[in-house]
Amino acid sequence: MNCLSPSILSADFSRLGEQIQELDEAGAQYVHIDVMDGMFVPSITFGTPVIKSIRKCSDRIFDVHLMIEEPGRYIDDFAEAGADLITVHAESCRHLDRTVSAIKEKGLLAGVALNPATPLSAVSCLLPQVDMVLVMTVNPGFAGQSLIPYTIDKVRDLKQMIHAQGLKTDIEVDGGINLSNVAEVMAAGANIIVTGSAIFNGNVRENAESFLKIING
Ligand code: DX5
Numbered sequence: 001m002n003c004l005s006p007s008i009l010s011a012d013f014s015r016l017g018e019q020i021q022e023l024d025e026a027g028a029q030y031v032h033i034d035v036m037d038g039m040f041v042p043s044i045t046f047g048t049p050v051i052k053s054i055r056k057c058s059d060r061i062f063d064v065h066l067m068i069e070e071p072g073r074y075i076d077d078f079a080e081a082g083a084d085l086i087t088v089h090a091e092s093c094r095h096l097d098r099t100v101s102a103i104k105e106k107g108l109l110a111g112v113a114l115n116p117a118t119p120l121s122a123v124s125c126l127l128p129q130v131d132m133v134l135v136m137t138v139n140p141g142f143a144g145q146s147l148i149p150y151t152i153d154k155v156r157d158l159k160q161m162i163h164a165q166g167l168k169t170d171i172e173v174d175g176g177i178n179l180s181n182v183a184e185v186m187a188a189g190a191n192i193i194v195t196g197s198a199i200f201n202g203n204v205r206e207n208a209e210s211f212l213k214i215i216n217g
């Protein structure tokens with residue numbers, strides 16, 4: 001299924017609940033929540049108290065993207081805060097298999113994210129265990145960057161790898177996605193679309209509706 005996962009990193013935090021409701025009303029299926037620790041990536045964002053609080057405003061899928069060192073230490077906390085899907089970076093887990101198992105044991109959906117320069121082989125063994133692979137289309141850490149073109153080939157290769165294993169794993173793309181390139185990443189095989197600045201700059205509801213028109217076909 002094709003889904004829109006707006007990244008609240010670019011939201012107006014003084015009106016976060018309202019903006020999440022607008023996205024909900026526009027029909028966005030996911031809420032993308034970027035957790036950064038200032039170590040794995042340079043920025044620091046927010047953690048479990050914010051997730052717990054916005055959980056009251058939305059029953060959409062909370063798509064928690066952990067850009068933190070050794071995220072395995074915090075799976076229980078994010079599960080308890082209200083995550084539905086937890087994505088960890090292959091580069092930040094010393095024992096990726098164990099961390100993915102810990103997410104699944106909590107009864108949640110599990111995703112593995114790959115930085116632009118990380119090869120697909122980092123996740124190939126784990127494909128049968130994961131629900132989603134997140135192909136970073138920018139270097140993680142900041143909103144508002146431009147998509148790195150070679151990552152689109154990577155999405156295409158991942159789609160083939162998933163197909164070759166007889167799986168239906170979701171492919172999410174994150175970073176620099178806008179109304180001009182969303183069709184291209186979807187044609188390459190992505191079906192869960194993260195977008196931050198392109199949603200929150202301007203009228204949130206109208207922007208979300210424009211993306212959904214393309215995403216839902
Ligand atoms: C980047 C984050 C993204 C970011 C996307 O590290 O993972 O989710 O918010 O923002 P845009 O769509 O502005 O590139």
Ligand code: ZN
Binds near residue numbers: 007032034065174194
């Ligand atoms: Zn993200």
